[in-house]
Amino acid sequence: MILLIDAGNTRIKWRLLADASAPAALDEGALGHDGIDALGQLRTRHPGPLRVVGSNVAGTDVADRITAALAVNAVEWLCPTQHACGVRNLYDIPGQLGADRWAALIGAHHTHAQACLVVTAGTATTADLLSADGDFLGGLILPGVDLMQASLARGTAQLPLAEGRFVPQPRCTVDAIRSGCLHAQAGAIERMFRQIATERGALCLLGGGAADSFAGLLDIPLRRIDNLVLCGLAVIAGLHSPNA
Numbered sequence: 001m002i003l004l005i006d007a008g009n010t011r012i013k014w015r016l017l018a019d020a021s022a023p024a025a026l027d028e029g030a031l032g033h034d035g036i037d038a039l040g041q042l043r044t045r046h047p048g049p050l051r052v053v054g055s056n057v058a059g060t061d062v063a064d065r066i067t068a069a070l071a072v073n074a075v076e077w078l079c080p081t082q083h084a085c086g087v088r089n090l091y092d093i094p095g096q097l098g099a100d101r102w103a104a105l106i107g108a109h110h111t112h113a114q115a116c117l118v119v120t121a122g123t124a125t126t127a128d129l130l131s132a133d134g135d136f137l138g139g140l141i142l143p144g145v146d147l148m149q150a151s152l153a154r155g156t157a158q159l160p161l162a163e164g165r166f167v168p169q170p171r172c173t174v175d176a177i178r179s180g181c182l183h184a185q186a187g188a189i190e191r192m193f194r195q196i197a198t199e200r201g202a203l204c205l206l207g208g209g210a211a212d213s214f215a216g217l218l219d220i221p222l223r224r225i226d227n228l229v230l231c232g233l234a235v236i237a238g239l240h241s242p243n244a
C-alpha cells in the first residue's frame with residue numbers, strides 16, 4: 001500500500017492506494033494538526049507494508065508527528081528539484097518552492113498537458129503558471145481568504161472578524177471586508193491568467209479548502225479540481241493518479 005500525504009498549514013490531507021495499478025483510493029481523509037495521532041488508526045484499519053510519500057509545508061514538528069503516528073521508519077518527503085515527472089522548475093532556487101506547489105504542478109501537468117494556472121486556495125493562496133511544455137514559469141503567494149479577513153481584524157480598531165457576504169456594492173463593514181477579500185483573490189487569479197489566456201487550451205485548475213468561496217467570481221476557463229497535490233504525489237510515487 002501507498003499512503004500519500006499533503007501536510008498543509010491548516011489540514012493534513014491523505015489518500016491510501018493499494019498499489020501501482022489501483023484505480024481508486026482505498027481510503028482518504030483530512031485532519032487538523034491536533035488530529036495527527038488519528039493517522040495511527042489508519043494502520044489498524046489497513047494493516048500491511050506501507051510506503052508513505054508526502055509533501056509538507058507545515059514544519060518539521062508536523063513531519064515528525066506524522067512519522068510517529070504512522071509508526072513507519074521513514075516518510076519520503078518531497079523536495080522540489082529542477083526537474084521531475086515532465087515538469088521543469090524555473091524558481092531561482094528550486095528548493096525554495098513549497099513542496100505542495102511542486103506536487104500540484106506535477107499533478108496539473110499530468111491532468112491537463114496544456115498551459116495552466118494552478119491555483120490552490122488554502123491558508124495561503126498560490127497561483128502558479130505552467131506552460132504546455134511543463135515549465136513552471138513562476139507564481140504568486142497571497143494570504144488565503146480567511147487570513148486576509150483575520151489580518152484586517154487584527155490590524156485595525158474598527159474592523160471586526162465577522163461573517164459578511166459577497167455583494168457587488170457593499171454597504172456595510174462586514175460585506176465590504178468579505179467582498180474585498182474575495183475580489184482580491186479573484187482579481188489576482190484573473191490578472192495572472194492573462195499571461196496564458198491566448199494559449200491553446202489554457203485553463204485555470206482551482207482547488208483547496210477555500211476555492212468554492214470565490215470560484216463563481218472567476219471569469220476565465222476554469223476546472224475545479226481537489227487534491228491536485230495528492231494527484232501529483234501519486235505521479236511522483238510512480239503511480240497513475242486515481243483522479244487523472
Ligand SMILES: Nc1ncnc2c1ncn2[C@@H]1O[C@H](COP(=O)(O)OP(=O)(O)OP(=O)(O)O)[C@@H](O)[C@H]1O
Nearest residue numbers: 008009010011100121122123124144146208209210
Ligand atoms: N469546510 C470548509 N468550508 C469553508 N472553508 C474552508 C473549509 N475548510 C477549509 N476552508 C478554508 O480553507 C482554508 C484551508 O484550506 P486547506 O485545508 O485546503 O489548506 P491548508 O491545509 O491550509 O493547506 P495549505 O497549508 O497548503 O494552504 C482555511 O483557511 C479556510 O479558509
Ligand SMILES: CC(C)(CO)[C@@H](O)C(=O)NCCC(=O)O
Nearest residue numbers: 057096097098099100101124141
Ligand atoms: C505558500 C505555501 C504556504 C502554500 O501552502 C507553501 O507552498 C510554502 O510554504 N511555500 C514555500 C515558499 C514558496 O513556495 O516560495
Ligand SMILES: [K+]
Nearest residue numbers: 120122123124
Ligand atoms: K495553499
